[in-house]
Amino acid sequence: xxxxxxxxxxxxxxxxxxxxxxxxxxxxxxxxxxxxxxxxxxxxxxxxxxxxxxxxxxxxxxxxxxxxxxxxxxxxxxxxxxxxxxxxxxxxxxxxxxxxxxxxxxxxxxxxxxxxxxxxxxxxxxxxxxxxxxxxxxxxxxxxxxxxxxxxxxxxxxxxxxxxxxxxxxxxxxxxxxxxxxxxxxxxxxxxxxxxxxxxxxxxxxxxxxxxxxxxxxxxxxxxxxxxxxxxxxxxxxxxxxxxxxxxxxxxxxxxxxxxxxxxxxxxxxxxxxxxxxxxxxxxxxxxxxxxxxxxxxxxxxxxxxxxxxxxxxxxxxxxxxxxxxxxxxxxxxxxxxxxxxxxxxxxxxxxxxxxxxxxxxxxxxxxxxxxxxxxxxxxxxxxxxxxxxxxxxxxxxxxxxxxxxxxxxx
Numbered sequence: 001x002x003x004x005x006x007x008x009x010x011x012x013x014x015x016x017x018x019x020x021x022x023x024x025x026x027x028x029x030x031x032x033x034x035x036x037x038x039x040x041x042x043x044x045x046x047x048x049x050x051x052x053x054x055x056x057x058x059x060x061x062x063x064x065x066x067x068x069x070x071x072x073x074x075x076x077x078x079x080x081x082x083x084x085x086x087x088x089x090x091x092x093x094x095x096x097x098x099x100x101x102x103x104x105x106x107x108x109x110x111x112x113x114x115x116x117x118x119x120x121x122x123x124x125x126x127x128x129x130x131x132x133x134x135x136x137x138x139x140x141x142x143x144x145x146x147x148x149x150x151x152x153x154x155x156x157x158x159x160x161x162x163x164x165x166x167x168x169x170x171x172x173x174x175x176x177x178x179x180x181x182x183x184x185x186x187x188x189x190x191x192x193x194x195x196x197x198x199x200x201x202x203x204x205x206x207x208x209x210x211x212x213x214x215x216x217x218x219x220x221x222x223x224x225x226x227x228x229x230x231x232x233x234x235x236x237x238x239x240x241x242x243x244x245x246x247x248x249x250x251x252x253x254x255x256x257x258x259x260x261x262x263x264x265x266x267x268x269x270x271x272x273x274x275x276x277x278x279x280x281x282x283x284x285x286x287x288x289x290x291x292x293x294x295x296x297x298x299x300x301x302x303x304x305x306x307x308x309x310x311x312x313x314x315x316x317x318x319x320x321x322x323x324x325x326x327x328x329x330x331x332x333x334x335x336x337x338x339x340x341x342x343x344x345x346x347x348x349x350x351x352x353x354x355x356x357x358x359x360x361x362x363x364x365x366x367x368x369x370x371x372x373x374x375x376x377x378x379x380x381x382x383x384x385x386x387x388x389x390x391x392x393x394x395x396x397x398x399x400x401x402x403x404x405x406x407x408x409x410x411x
Contacts, residue, residue, distance in 0.1 A: 030226075030246040032256070033168040034264040037232065037239035040176055041406055043267045044260065045168070051150055052245045054166040055220030056116045057228050058158030060174055061139050062124055063112055066105070067182040068142075069128055077106050086132070087122035091159065094119040095196065107196060109185075113218070114194040115201040118157040125156035132156055147173050160222050168243040175217060175230050175241045189216030189232075207231065207254040211261065219250075227253040233261050240264035267405055269365075328388040329361065329379040329405040332395070338362065341376035348380060351398045352391060355380055379405060 031047035042048075069075040080102040088099040095117045097103060103111070108124055111117040122132050129135025132155055139153040148170035154161040179186055190208065194201045204219045213233040220228035227247035233240055242260040247253025333344035341362050349355045363377040382388045385404070392402045 030244075031168040032242065032244045032260055033172050034240060034242045034260045034267075035172045035176070036264070036268060037176055037179055037241050040173075043240070043264045043406065044403060047245075048169040048172075049150060049167050050245075051165040051167055052228075053160070053164060053222060053225035054151075054158055054171065054245075055222045055225040055228050056158040057166070057171055057218055057220040057230055058153060058156065058164065059112050059116060059121055059220075060171070060178060060218050060230060061143060061153060062121050062156045063109065063185075063188075064174065064178050064182065065128060065135075065139060065142060066109060066124055067178070067185045070105070070185075071182075075105050075127065077104070079105050081105060081108065081123050081127045083119070083123055084126055087119045087126065090118040090122055090157065093117060097123075107194075109188055110191060110194040111196065111201070113188055113191055114203045116204055116219070118159055121155075121157035143170070143174070146177050158220055158222065160224060168245050171230050171243045171245075172241055175232060175243070178217070179232065179239070179241075186216065189218065205229070206250070207257060210254075211258050214261070221250070229253055229257050231257045231261060233265075235265055238265065238268045240268065263403075328383070328385050329381050329407050330355075330388055330392050330395070330402050331377055331379045331405050332400060332402045334375050334377045336373055336375060338376050341378040344378040345380060348378075348395055348400055348402070351400055352394050354394075355382075355391060358382060379407075381407070 029047060029050050029052060031050045031052060033045040033048040034043045035041060036043060066075065070077060081104070083097045083099055083101045083103065085099050088097060093116050095103075095111055095115060097119050103120065103123060105124075105127075108120045111120045112124070125132040125135035129138050136153045136155055139156070140151070143151045143153065148166070151166040151170040152163055154164040158164070178189075192203050192209065194203075205216075207229070208214045208216070208231075211231075211233060213235040214231055215234065216232045217230050220230075225246065227250050228245050229243070229247070231242045233242075240261055242257050242264060244253050244257050244260070247256065330348070332348040333341060335341045335344070345360045345362075349358070359381045361379050361381060363379065365375050365377070366373070380391075382391060385406075388404045392404050395402045
């Protein structure tokens with residue numbers, strides 16, 4: 001009987017541990033979002049509202065609250081904060097501070113950004129909330145006020161807690177809030193090293209050293225979350241924020257974030273195309289005609305319905321874009337010749353009949369990779385964001401790759 005009890009106990013332990021592991025891994029789903037920092041406009045997203053463990057991205061909120069406390073005077077930049085027993089006992093990554101020591105708010109900010117120090121996160125939490133638990137309630141309340149509807153904080157560091165969840169969309173909201181509301185403190189996020197007590201700590205954000213224009217902001221990792229990153233970069237006066245949750249490794253996460261930032265900047269440049277500063281192709285008698293702006297009324301406008309030819313075959317004919325710019329578009333390919341771009345538009349329309357009758361635009365741009373090469377981007381124009389996103393999802397189900405593009409305000 002006792003042997004049977006031991007076996008049953010062991011089996012139950014294995015089952016419960018397996019359930020806990022599976023539950024933890026269940027949240028580690030890949031998600032990303034790319035937004036324009038100035039407007040908050042979503043440029044691209046995938047699973048952006050899927051709840052995941054934020055890991056050390058949590059510290060962005062701790063820093064946001066710290067910046068607010070400095071602004072309202074409840075904390076001072078050179079104020080020395082005590083290290084409690086709880087803070088000293090936090091697991092790595094940490095500075096290894098001992099109970100009774102003190103650290104200035106200024107050094108605490110730097111340690112949180114570079115070393116991602118969990119002991120320092122608790123020190124700041126206790127300074128602002130009395131206890132870390134109370135501070136987590138304050139964090140969640142502030143997050144809700146910012147519009148982070150799917151985020152709940154349970155601690156200040158991002159150490160594992162089943163109830164501590166966030167989304168790529170919410171982290172984008174938080175990143176914007178830090179950039180715009182605490183612009184005077186944002187420069188700290190570009191810090192590469194931090195010296196303290198004779199030691200030099202290097203930032204975990206290695207992509208920042210390699211990606212042109214990237215100046216922040218924070219990495220995060222626990223086993224249940226995968227590799228996370230909130231990144232912000234600025235080029236030619238435009239700022240893009242990209243967030244990835246659930247990367248398999250730090251290297252693959254960094255590569256994906258770099259691609260997303262590239263895509264974001266490309267999309268913003270295409271918004272300039274829509275305002276008429278780049279050349280596009282209008283259509284005349286079925287052939288491309290080079291124009292200086294998008295405000296071109298083509299001589300020929302084909303009907304937008306499926307039409308049966310004399311041979312009995314059904315062909316799809318779409319209307320070329322006129323001078324009126326529709327706000328949203330579905331890009332179905334980018335090619336180095338006009339012909340394939342035109343075919344891509346028609347292929348997408350045939351695959352999704354609801355797109356028949358939509359206007360289209362082929363955007364011609366110089367390649368940023370190969371000098372002298374022209375790129376032709378095939379786009380179907382749609383009247384609303386929801387229409388664009390739903391249509392793109394439907395196309396992907398039909399194995400046609402696409403992306404949603406913001407084309408600027410209607411003219």
